[in-house]
Amino acid sequence: MSSIEFRNVNKTFDGGKVTVIPNLSFEIKDKEFVVLVGPSGCGKSTTLRMIAGLEEISGGELYIDGTLVNNVAPKDRNIAMVFQSYALYPHMTVYKNMAFALKLKKTPKKEIDEKVMWAAKILDLEPYLNRKPRALSGGQRQRVALGRAMVRNPKVFLLDEPLSNLDAKLRTEMRSQISLLHKRLETTFVYVTHDQTEALTMADRIVVMDKGIIQQFDTPEKLYSEPANLFVAGFIGSPQMNFIEADLTRRGNNLKAVFNGNEIIIPEEKARKLSSYENKSVIIGIRPEDFSLAKNGKDSIEIEPEITEMTGSEINIYFRLDGNRYIAKIKSDLKPDSLRTLYLKPDIRKLHFFDASTTRAIVH
Amino acid sequence: MHKTLKRYFPIFVLPTLSVFAVLFLVPFVMGVFLSFTHFKTVDSSEWVGLANYIRIFTTDKTFMNSLWLTVRFTVVSVISINVIAFSVALLLTRGLKGSNFFRTVFFMPNLIGGIVLGHIWSLIINGILAFFGVDITYDPSYGFWGLVVMMNWQLIGYMMIIYIAGIQNIPDDLSEAAAIDGASPAQTLFRITIPMVMPSVTICTFLTLTNSFKLFDQNLALNGKSADTALLALDIYKTFYDHTGLKLDQWHGEGQAKAVIFFLIVALIAFVQLRATGRREVEQ
């Protein structure tokens, strides 16, 4: 049985005037860690809040654990939520914050104590139980928010950009803590973020959203190696994938991609799928990390680097073709002279082809 | 969330709203209506159109007198209170020891209620005037200035607190920059301090203005026995309650009309004030 299922759900605001989510259908499996990712305003938080019951569902059905919950109150949905701003009760101690939900359910004191101490131990919050939120650091507050959710033993954990307010170092640390927590608690996690690195490192599967529509729902590996369209290809991966428009022409036995006076032979397996695009233009995508330096112009692109950045183990090379800017990421033990002409060889196994009008992927 | 809360209207809003409606809105609307009538009691009114309003501005001189008196009083009070309060605030923001003590002393008179306040000053002023063989009712100007002094005593502390807060909110770097630029104390005062506390000035002006204009309790206590020193609020009260016998319905109608005009003037002041603050806040 799925943990959460959206069936043709649509969400409007302003009495139906503004449609934020036109038609959402997807399923989250039990115990999965699913990340909703996308740019600001794509509808990911709204989707999360619909699961929580904080936003009304304008149309369609939402099921949690097989039960229709459209009209079920948040407290009866057996979910817990961690907010971006932690939303701790400022006038209560850490202990009371975590115990609050249980107290409302009239849980016996002993049981409350057991549960709170259990969570406090896992999250290293024992020394802070009697402090109020204002006496805690950002990271500590975040852990209290997690503890408050854990204590309720929910079927689903909802997390709304929980790490956005932390500094970079803390963020990395908390990322692994949350992943560990997921493994330990064996509960469904639904996690919203705009940071694709977080998504890639933490998720079992990722929902990439844009303008309220799911662009792709897949594992991190698939999203990386087989993005379904230009949006997903450009969103996942940092630095961003390079895109260039090219014409496909047949020269003898080979299908070639021609751009900017450069020619690349397309390997046989891919060429088969591209046959209908002969003599038309497509968009080719190649990730910066899929380039290597070549000694001459065979199967390579001749470029003049604009800027080179050394980032420890790699060099980022910024170059222009036909006025557009592109990036290549090369291992740095090959040290190029930054002003000279270079030959970049793309790994032709890692070329992605997209239809220029529908933006959908043709072949990877 | 809104959906559930909406249903709780009877618990959250109804009690307050019903009391507010019955004991404020209804009397207010009735008041406006009655100003166009002659009425002995609220349920025995007779429509007379603008007759009351006309009488106020023509035959019955008391209204214009108290209006003029109130305006003079307000202007004098607003200026004196704000100048003194601001000066004292300047003195108390220099970090001198004991500033807190002085602040306590100056603010205390504000808490004393209007009636008690008026009588304290009545006794003192009459006591002083006794040396000259007169008392406060001897000349209207005694009553006027007595009221001004008393108003200052009561409000200076209050405004001073607001000015102190305003002055303390000026970032230190500004005065330091001025010192480096070689500004004299006077220049710092006029070029930096005063412009930066303009929001406080606006608020204090507004508060002293409305407090002076609407003054009643102190006026009654201090000048109750004098003839010509009734401010607007007291005049309205007298119009209602100091008459008996025939023509009572006329007096009531007139009193209500005076009250409506009183309200309109106060509303106008508030409106102008709001506009002025709004604009200046943006500039800040």
Added chain:
Amino acid sequence: MHSKKRNLFNWSIYAVLIILSAVFLAPILIILLNSVKGSFYIADSPFTLPDSETFTGISNYIKGFTQSDFIQAFFNSVFITVFSVAAIVLLTSMTAWYIVRVKNIFTKALYYLFVFSMIVPFQMVMYSLTYYAFELNLNSKPGIILIYLGFGAGLSVFMFSGFIKSIPAEIEEAAIIDGCGPVQTFFRIVLPILKPTAITVSILNAMWIWNDYLLPYLILGSGNDKTLPVAVQMALSGGYGNKDMGALMAMLVLAVIPIIIFYLFCQKYIIRGVIAGAVKG
């Protein structure tokens, strides 16, 4: 040289402040001193210190107590002020929360109505309010509490609304997810967070209601239900000549003392309230 000049400057500031303080404290001191003098001597020489001839101890105070039902009036004021403030704080905070969280045309109109009422001077509703109060049998101590609620709701709703807007909605959402209904959310989460504003609102309302004269005079009259300001006014504006000055002085002192004690205890909150009120204004 510079520090000498600065010292002189500082000392002259102190001088000014001390003189001013004396002027400010003088009225109260004068009343205080006169309250322990015999009546005759007050009228005769009000500004002299009491000496063995004129000093009458607390006899003035005893007379003041008994003559004007002072104690009764004092307790009336306490009763009315305490319960009015409690009612106002409780009910207006609830209303303000509803108005801020439920956003529709109706609540918006309601909000503006409340703000509007802050401008209306009492004289505008004086006569009709008194009439309705008597019609509805509200001319009693509990009744006047309702009237204060009706008249004082405006300012309090305004102040609470301002503060509630700054409470992040997420905290209330967390409460909902934890299992609170609206009433529980309000009393267990919102109200505790509102504590500072509640204190400010309490103080502002208490100061106004305690010192109020006209409304209690019109509604409760000068009988057994009269409040302290009314009692003072009745006593001190009696006919000429045959006033017992000593008792009156004592009464004034007694009327002022509770306020001064209240002030010395709550000074911090009162001053905070003044500044808060000014910022909103």
